[in-house]
Amino acid sequence: MxxxxxxxxxxxxxxxxxxxxxxxxxxxxxxxxxxxxxxxxxxxxxxxxxxxxxxxxxxxxxxxxxxxxxxxxxxxxxxxxxxxxxxxxxxxxxxxxxxxxxxxxxxxxxxxxxxxxxxxxxxxxxxxxxxxxxxxxxxxxxxxxxxxxxxxxxxxxxxxxxxxxxxxxxxxxxxxxxxxxxxxxxxxxxxxxxxxxxxxxxxxxxxxxxxxxxxxxxxxxxxxAREPETLNSMKALWARPRDEVSEEEYHELYKHIGHDWRDPLETIRLQAEGTFEYQALLFVPAHAPHDLFTQGYQRGVQLYVKRVFIMDDCEELLPPYLRFVKGVVDAQDLSLNVSREILQQDRHIRMIQRRLTKKVLSTVKDLRTSAPERYATFWREFGAVLKEGLVTDSDNQDAILAASSFESTHDADEPTALKAYTERMKDGQEAIYYMTGESRRAIENSPHMEAFRAKGVEVLLLTDAVDEVWVDAVGEYEGKPLRSVAKGEIDLSGTEDDKSEEEKERQGEEYAGLLGWMSEHLGEEVKEVRLSSRLTVSPACVVSDSGELTPALENMYRAMGQEVPSAKRILELNPEHQLVKSLNRAWTDRADRTELTETAELLHALAVLAEGGRPGDPARFVQLMADRLERTV
Incomplete structure (x- = not known):
């Protein structure tokens, strides 16, 4: 050899x-x-x-x-x-x-x-x-x-x-x-x-x-005279009485099966008796693995049958949005020769999955009140993946929402539950308002937030990619519709400092000519130009129509290889802003139409930039800005 x-x-x-x-x-x-x-x-x-x-x-x-x-x-x-x-x-x-x-x-x-x-x-x-x-x-x-x-x-x-x-x-x-x-x-x-x-x-x-x-x-x-000495007890922890297992033993089992050096965040034990018996010992990790969102992530818990190891990553025992959970399930009535194909069709496995899913979700929900610091750790590490279930698991949608938290304008340090949000809603407020974006800072600085900030209306600040999807899938919470502050018409009637209907009608008549002209001139870029009820500081913003995809969601679908036609946005003008007032006076006075056209284009481009977008013709935008700056020096 x-x-x-x-x-x-x-x-x-x-x-x-x-x-x-x-x-x-x-x-x-x-x-x-x-x-x-x-x-x-x-x-x-x-x-x-x-x-x-x-x-x-x-x-x-x-x-x-x-x-x-x-x-x-x-x-x-x-x-x-x-x-x-x-x-x-x-x-x-x-x-x-x-x-x-x-x-x-x-x-x-x-x-x-x-x-x-x-x-x-x-x-x-x-x-x-x-x-x-x-x-x-x-x-x-x-x-x-x-x-x-x-x-x-x-x-x-x-x-x-x-x-x-x-x-x-x-x-x-x-x-x-x-x-x-x-x-x-x-x-x-x-x-x-x-x-x-x-x-x-x-x-x-x-x-x-x-x-x-x-x-x-x-x-x-x-x-x-000496025989080999057996050093381990060989007792399956999930089969031993609860009072005979120490927390340290649970932690060591987790480290063994979870390939983690840290203690788990939470240990969940479940035993089902009756016509179909099984035992489960699950662990919620304290930290998300680096590859949690990669396609090849090994998910699933270990499956045993009568304490005989069957497979290491049984995906059928928990839904994908709980893929971070580690542990062991030991069933008594499954075949030892079970395959993944059989597991996908087995009613007992489906029953176990339903029970385990509800147990994990209820445990997470209870952490919010019983151990707020551990709950905060959980949400920081796994909140984004848990919210995937709001899209994929309609049966447990309410339980997932009850276990979820969301950043909001109410408190910069502590996320809120939807139930707590509804309890703080202002008199006459009919919707739960939210906005999606890349970061809390970007959302808070968005023009779309101005009226809500001025009137003290709480807004959920959603910064995970999945947030773009689940809000449409859920639609409402306890009869209150979920409404984006960046989509459709915003009606904050009944709130402090709200304009009267007469004032709105007067402004509509005053700006009708300008709005019609801008809608025609910017027709290739925008769907409509209208007055805004959401702006208090900025001159303009762009919004999506109700029911249409946001630009971020369009980009997400394209990244997944799906062709999505771009939808025209709506340009909203702030009638109280000096720039918009001056533009309206210039239009009324039949000022130089070239100057008006350039101002209208700049106003639209600035609104697109304010939400993190990109003007349709960046070179022309730069040229127009340079010309304007040159005339002011």
Missing amino acids: TTETFEFQVEARQLLQLMIHSVYSNKDVFLRELVSNASDALDKLRLAALRDDAPDADVSDLHIELEADPDARTLTVRDNGIGMSYEEVTRLIGTIANSGTAKFLEELREAKDAAGADGLIGQFGVGFYSGFMVADEVTLVTRRAGEPQGTRWTSKGEGTYTLEPLDEAPQGTAVTLHLKPADSDDQLHDYTSEWKIREIVKKYSDFITWPVRLLPRPGDDADE
Whole structure:
């Protein structure tokens, strides 16, 4: 058999160097990651055997072994699970073909503290490499279940690794760490010490469903009398009585299945009994993962059947807008040979999804009053993705709204619930007003907000991309219509300082000629020119007609590849602004029509710019502005 030497992928080489040079403060996590990988390998073999996908595999005693040799300074983590073929070792170990690798390296370098860096290992699926934190050399021997040939992989983490086919190798995978000298500066613990191994396994891996056995030390006189010692309890936390499980144990389970170093924000436990029994243990993370909004995000919770692991990311158990939730569901009455296609049609799975969805939403809602700080954290991290459900899940729309918060002009520091908004509505106010935009500051400075600010009418400030969509999907709340301050006619009648009908009629007559002329002249750019009831400071603004798409929504659809015809906007003029008054007098006095035309075009372009848009002909706008400025100097 020939041994070949290969170079690591660039990202893998960078990652190894970061780990070798003491990036992590808590080096104990290397054993957590290796035991977790071994557990996954056993899960996969057990499932393959149940589905008859590995007919020749030995599943009589699936377990994990830990073997420490103080004299040789080695620690071996061994499992008799699914193992890997030569090609799989090449693909999975020699490179990091992971879309999150670059992001991982960036976050690793920018970690504010050592504790923050510690948990990034598992989060990006590179736990195997954590062995180089404590080892000068790592050797991996593996054989895929049912295959005759094994593979040996060896590296000192210095840029290269070797691969060697083996005629004989036990089923599964053995990772041997050639530990750094005990007296090295960055080696705080002796990882050949039995007490240290017990401590790490008890802390991080006590809930692993497979036995983690510590073998007697080689050369011990009492070897013959000593049996391998099982270090973990192997008790599924979701199956144990609530009063027998500590919060710390829940947190460690979350870190194992969520690949996160932080404690979860909230733990949710659910047990259903009767005709269809299942147990669920769910976790709401404290931070959103970096790839939450990417197409390849791995969502779903782990599915077990009678404590037998079935799949890692069962998407059918929770809707996409709850994809951030991690956890375990253990059903009693599903087939062990269940597939994703079967799950999509299974009525029991649909029933579980409905129950879990309602439980998560009610938990989030309750956090608002029971733990305001944790609720604020949740909304900051996951509010945007939760609001997707307002568009996709009509059955739970009310529950999602009850769990949601929105920034508003009422309080700059604390978002509001819709119910609280309606309780503060002014007498005679019939609608819930909102405006969408890129940021709170941009919305607050928009001309569309002027009348609402002047009259003290509260406006919701919606800055997430999904806000452009859900407001139309929802339409109303408790009989109060949701109305954009930037669309359609605005009627603030009955509010303080409102104009009388006579005054409105007088101004309409006064400006009728100018409005008609501007509507005709700007006909290719605007749908209509009319007087505004929403402006108090700015001379003009552009608004969308009721029922039409906003420019932001048009751009969103185009970005998704959908052709959307551009709709003409409405130009509104402020009859109280001096510029508009002067323009009307000039039109009435039959002033120079060229001057009037240029002023009208500039007024429209300025209104478009004020809302963050772009004039239809930027070059002409610049020329007109330059000419006007030249005449004023």
